[in-house]
Amino acid sequence: MKIGIVCYPTFGGSGVLATELGKALAEKGHEIHFITYQQPVRLNGFHANIFYHEVRVPTYPLFDYPPYELALASTMVDVILNHDLDLIHAHYAIPHASAAYTAKQIVKQKTGRSVPVITTLHGTDITLVGRDKTYEPVVTFSINESDSITAVSENLKEETYKHFDIIKDIEVIHNFVDVHRYNKKPVAAFRQVIAPNNERIIIHASNFRKIKRIDNVMDIFKNIHTAVPSKLLMVGDGPERPLAEDLTRQYGLEADVRFLGKQEQMEEILAVSDVFLLPSEYESFGLAALEAMAASTVVISSDAGGLNEININGVTGYTSPVGDVESMSKNAIELLKDESKLKAFKLNALKEAKLFDIHHIIPKYEALYRKFCRTGDC
Ligand code: GMT
Numbered sequence: 001m002k003i004g005i006v007c008y009p010t011f012g013g014s015g016v017l018a019t020e021l022g023k024a025l026a027e028k029g030h031e032i033h034f035i036t037y038q039q040p041v042r043l044n045g046f047h048a049n050i051f052y053h054e055v056r057v058p059t060y061p062l063f064d065y066p067p068y069e070l071a072l073a074s075t076m077v078d079v080i081l082n083h084d085l086d087l088i089h090a091h092y093a094i095p096h097a098s099a100a101y102t103a104k105q106i107v108k109q110k111t112g113r114s115v116p117v118i119t120t121l122h123g124t125d126i127t128l129v130g131r132d133k134t135y136e137p138v139v140t141f142s143i144n145e146s147d148s149i150t151a152v153s154e155n156l157k158e159e160t161y162k163h164f165d166i167i168k169d170i171e172v173i174h175n176f177v178d179v180h181r182y183n184k185k186p187v188a189a190f191r192q193v194i195a196p197n198n199e200r201i202i203i204h205a206s207n208f209r210k211i212k213r214i215d216n217v218m219d220i221f222k223n224i225h226t227a228v229p230s231k232l233l234m235v236g237d238g239p240e241r242p243l244a245e246d247l248t249r250q251y252g253l254e255a256d257v258r259f260l261g262k263q264e265q266m267e268e269i270l271a272v273s274d275v276f277l278l279p280s281e282y283e284s285f286g287l288a289a290l291e292a293m294a295a296s297t298v299v300i301s302s303d304a305g306g307l308n309e310i311n312i313n314g315v316t317g318y319t320s321p322v323g324d325v326e327s328m329s330k331n332a333i334e335l336l337k338d339e340s341k342l343k344a345f346k347l348n349a350l351k352e353a354k355l356f357d358i359h360h361i362i363p364k365y366e367a368l369y370r371k372f373c374r375t376g377d378c
Contacts, residue, residue, distance in 0.1 A: 002031040007091040009040040013287040014122035018091035026050045069095040076103035087116040093125040097142035116372040119146040123284030153306030156284040176361035182294035184271040191272040199229040203273040208238030216279040218247040223329035228336045232257045270295035293353040296346040316349040
């Protein structure tokens, strides 16, 4: 099928998921058209079945806020008409679902054809931004006008019905990970550089926004470090990075915390890591945690949102109430001090990650797309 994928091209989970979905669909022979304002970070190299359409947003002195949604909708119309797309898959409702709705109406007026729009809800579009009264009416309308709606976790589906007047079914299609790609042997030389005295390696990866509770990450590591020789890798960047750097200096941990910035290739970094910290205020799913588990890294997380759907407490790691730094620290220290228990949890993490392997999940999206097949032989 010919599928248009609309997403954020940045390092956030929704853009990562949308890009990996498009690449996997292209590998299976589908023709994929990415429509966004810059090349998605995970879209590297040439793929025979992948096309990229940049959304240009012309400026004008009158525009304090250039109308990205208008430019996005127009670009979608162009791609739908000129590449005869079967459907549009919008990832993250804001503003992709409403832009897709506009494009759908324009195409219908021009050609009489009603192009299916699938909207996948990813998290903060529902639990944070979307609930703002400034956005809520359009978010509710554009989700309800979608031909199909999916959510990346059972929790997000519940949250959507709880906070929005959605009158349609929401199908849960969990996020996925290419386990084969992440299940790598640790590179000894890399581990040696990070932990020269064979210290334990702790990692956090995110967009360093408030919702990630970066201060909790630093406090948990401070506690771990007092009990276990350890190093912390901080991967990603964002508004809370200065706080993390200040706390690193305040705690005298400059020699044990490395800020790696945004990393496109997480496989090698995760392969040398022992514990992944994710004490977020909320996670609809926690894609970064799943990628860590696929690399046999144990997860110490909060029990917020959909995290319990992937991080099984006492099996693949531990979950604790949001803000419970003491419990997260205690659990991490207990694991890091018990080699055999750590090894068992690592094996469990990989086993659980396999349930969300790309090869199990992609067929669910294909089955959804086939509902909109125009030729009968998709
Ligand atoms: O984690 C972020 O803040 C980025 C955000 C996004 O919209 O890209 O991630 C959301 O989508 C991911 C992919 O579905 C989920 O794994 C994340 O849990 C979710 N983030 C939140 O719900 C806070």
